[in-house]
Amino acid sequence: MRIVLVGPPGAGKGTQAAYLAENLSIPHISTGDLFRANISQGTELGQKAQEYMRSGQLVPDEVTIGMAKDRMEQPDAEVGFLLDGFPRNLAQAEALDAILKDAGLKLDAVLDLEVPEDEVVKRIAGRRMCRNDSSHIFHVEYTPSKVEGVCDLCGGELYQREDDSEETVRKRLAVYHSETEPIIDYYRAQSLVTTISALGQVSEVTTRAMAALGSGE
Numbered sequence: 001m002r003i004v005l006v007g008p009p010g011a012g013k014g015t016q017a018a019y020l021a022e023n024l025s026i027p028h029i030s031t032g033d034l035f036r037a038n039i040s041q042g043t044e045l046g047q048k049a050q051e052y053m054r055s056g057q058l059v060p061d062e063v064t065i066g067m068a069k070d071r072m073e074q075p076d077a078e079v080g081f082l083l084d085g086f087p088r089n090l091a092q093a094e095a096l097d098a099i100l101k102d103a104g105l106k107l108d109a110v111l112d113l114e115v116p117e118d119e120v121v122k123r124i125a126g127r128r129m130c131r132n133d134s135s136h137i138f139h140v141e142y143t144p145s146k147v148e149g150v151c152d153l154c155g156g157e158l159y160q161r162e163d164d165s166e167e168t169v170r171k172r173l174a175v176y177h178s179e180t181e182p183i184i185d186y187y188r189a190q191s192l193v194t195t196i197s198a199l200g201q202v203s204e205v206t207t208r209a210m211a212a213l214g215s216g217e
């Protein structure tokens, strides 16, 4: 299956993507994670991305599209993939269509995670990520780790993302509304979109998502 996950920052895309990718046996491709890996490795691409991410803006398409294409062309993505954070504007959606078309492939579904804006701000303010594995995500209030600052799953150090400050979150939300939301209509025109509520327990959202993808657990 080839799936695109959309939703505002804080909707739980990363958390859900990890479960969904495992359930569906397809790789989880997150452009945000790819950028963060490049930043921590100090690559040229990471240096280009860092300033944009820090201020909550989109990294330019010429950097992002090539990186996403390279990742989708890796052998493990032959069986399909779950895209998280890409495409994030109309130009990227059109580029993705062209990449898939050239390969004789198409998208199967676009899953839109819906969540009210005040909830998004609360989720992000308390979010803590594991340095070892970006799919290990906690929240100081909703899903706290047993020991503060330590990942329950692997013992890694938990940290707050640099772009998770309230000011940057508001900027990211504004960018989401102006740049990313239009891709939902673009995909609606192709009858690919299913919208689900991202409120409730993580496992409830996963069950809803699997049902929406026609693969109920």
Ligand code: ADP
Pocket: 008, 009, 010, 013, 031, 032, 033, 035, 052, 053, 054, 056, 057, 058, 059, 060, 064, 084, 085, 086, 087, 088, 092, 163, 172
């Ligand atoms: P979230 O969905 O919580 O905002 P991500 O980890 O997906 O977090 O993205 C973090 C940042 O990485 C974005 O604010 C943006 O700067 C950059 N980024 C990620 N994916 C893209 C993309 N497809 N195009 C441009 N910038 C991106």
